[in-house]
Amino acid sequence: MLWNKENKYIELPYERESELEDAVNEVKDALFGPTRIYLDDKKKIGKKGGTNNLPDGYLIDLTNSQDPNIFVVENDLSSHQHLKHIAVQILEFSLSFETSKVKVKNIIKEMLHKRKPEWSKCEEFAKKNGYENVDYLLESIIHKKDSFNALLIIDELGEELETVLISKFKFPVEVTTLKRFKNQNGEILYDFQPFLNEVTEDTEKVDISEIDTIVVPAREDGFKEVFLNENCWFAIRLNSSMIPKIKYIAAYQVAPISAITHIAEVKTIEQWKDTNKYILHFTEPAEKIKKVPLGNSKGKAPQSPRYSSRERIINANTLDSVF
Structure with missing residues (x-):
């Protein structure tokens, strides 16, 4: 109702x-x-x-x-x-x-x-x-x-x-x-x-033809144990038509770090167990990059996977320039 x-x-x-x-x-x-x-x-x-x-x-x-x-x-x-x-x-x-x-x-x-x-x-x-x-x-x-x-x-x-x-x-x-x-x-x-509302929200600043990266929010324990040690990230919801575009995955570490800190090239994207989610395996261990902090807009902090481009992330000073 x-x-x-x-x-x-x-x-x-x-x-x-x-x-x-x-x-x-x-x-x-x-x-x-x-x-x-x-x-x-x-x-x-x-x-x-x-x-x-x-x-x-x-x-x-x-x-x-x-x-x-x-x-x-x-x-x-x-x-x-x-x-x-x-x-x-x-x-x-x-x-x-x-x-x-x-x-x-x-x-x-x-x-x-x-x-x-x-x-x-x-x-x-x-x-x-x-x-x-x-x-x-x-x-x-x-x-x-x-x-x-x-x-x-x-x-x-x-x-x-x-x-x-x-x-x-x-x-x-x-x-x-x-x-x-x-x-x-x-x-x-x-x-x-x-x-494709999730994609539309992320293309206000990024042309959809430039998208090649999925940004995922990560808590400290999962980030260290999985993203860094297992070279993968799992249980991610993705738009199926966007999967061919994803070449990289970036980790946004939640508070207190509140910044994108690492990025990795994606080797494969597969169904996660018997669920409606996916697992992304990395080509090699994630690369540490210059931190991309939250910036002035707290609303930019990823609460779920977001789409952007590797080039935009590498050159950004804050998340305001990423999404």
Whole structure:
């Protein structure tokens, strides 16, 4: 329940998947932000005689000027779908995508043609970033190596499902939850975190194309025993689509030190035991660097993993310059 003195909002579960799809369209601008384009036309993809599927939509992500991406979108209700069904559906999307890239490109191009503002946004991005036209932009995104990304939009995400999505796939799968609430006057509220919100918060000063480092908060005992002695750091939550970008890990030692003090090159990133978290193994022992203290803004102290760049950390005087 959501409550204030004027109103009480009770959760209004989705009875049909189409209701969730309508909700996604209702909140898409706030959910995805100005640098992403959501296309919800349903068109079958896949090779003739092979695996064929009907995605619920596509999300064109133009946030990174150096590496734009496309996510294949699946909308599902946790109450209606078994974990196995969701996992199989996403796997089949990847197979269909890989075997029909020309078809996927033409489908997305056709959707954009029907939406002039979205087409103009892609056209502007293409001109600004060295692509000849929208067709060449889509060609470059879809035909690059490891181009498949999945986005699952669901009303409720259990830890078991999140763990399955981490353990079963080699490609990125992002998950966003979207709930709705209703008051006695029939007014609706939607509850969600903006897509890749953790990344967006950290790109106010750091261009997303520059990100190559994850900064983790560490207490003294764990820092010495694990970060320094075991050359790894574990039980970290990460956005799956950001994993390929992470080349380094930096340790922010909490109070009383309150500073980034060490950085290490990342050798591998793997699932941590049977959980929805990760373990990062270092290439070699962490390097001690010039301390990057908290600075004037206490709100900059990492409470959870944060994204930045090694170069920015090495050259920073305080955390105000890191995030």
